[in-house]
Amino acid sequence: xxxxxxxxxxAALTVGLVGGAAAVGKHRFGDSEKRRAHMISHVADELELNxxxxxxxxxxxxxxxxxxxxxxxxxxxxxxxxxxxxTSEQFDQTRALDMVNSKTDAIKQNAPGVIAALGNFLDGLSxxxxxxxxxxxxxxxxxxxxxxxxxxxxxx
Numbered sequence: 001x002x003x004x005x006x007x008x009x010x011a012a013l014t015v016g017l018v019g020g021a022a023a024v025g026k027h028r029f030g031d032s033e034k035r036r037a038h039m040i041s042h043v044a045d046e047l048e049l050n051x052x053x054x055x056x057x058x059x060x061x062x063x064x065x066x067x068x069x070x071x072x073x074x075x076x077x078x079x080x081x082x083x084x085x086x087t088s089e090q091f092d093q094t095r096a097l098d099m100v101n102s103k104t105d106a107i108k109q110n111a112p113g114v115i116a117a118l119g120n121f122l123d124g125l126s127x128x129x130x131x132x133x134x135x136x137x138x139x140x141x142x143x144x145x146x147x148x149x150x151x152x153x154x155x156x
Contacts, residue, residue: 032069036061047129056124060117067110071103 040061044054078099085092122130 032065036065047125047132049129053121053124053129056117056121060114060121063110063114063117067106067114070106070110 040054040057043049043057047053049057081095081099085096125133
């Protein structure tokens with residue numbers, strides 16, 4: 001096979017794989033607004049939420065999405081700083097501690113709003129709805145333990 005033919009085939013395969021991966025990724029994950037709407041719809045259907053409960057859920061999700069976006073926006077800068085510290089002659093422990101403290105401060109700053117929104121949502125639920133959430137959490141814990149054994153995690 002000619003060298004030029006190999007190059008064309010390799011380029012076509014590369015473009016096809018990258019395009020396919022991008023299409024699958026976009027289809028599977030979509031944008032954050034679609035994920036948000038799907039999650040709210042799913043929870044509202046599962047718990048049979050009324051309009052006030054759905055409004056409280058929306059407030060909670062808005063709080064959490066805001067924090068997620070803030071943390072995600074800082075991620076690239078944080079990774080660049082960490083990479084620079086790792087590759088430097090000597091690890092800058094003070095700078096690393098400052099990075100950790102910065103994240104901790106951001107969590108502390110945002111925690112009251114999230115806790116208030118979560119409390120407002122949970123306080124508006126009936127005992128049956130709360131029991132359904134507790135059952136779901138137990139199932140998730142059981143699922144996590146089952147898979148944790150395969151990863152050599154201790155059983156908690």
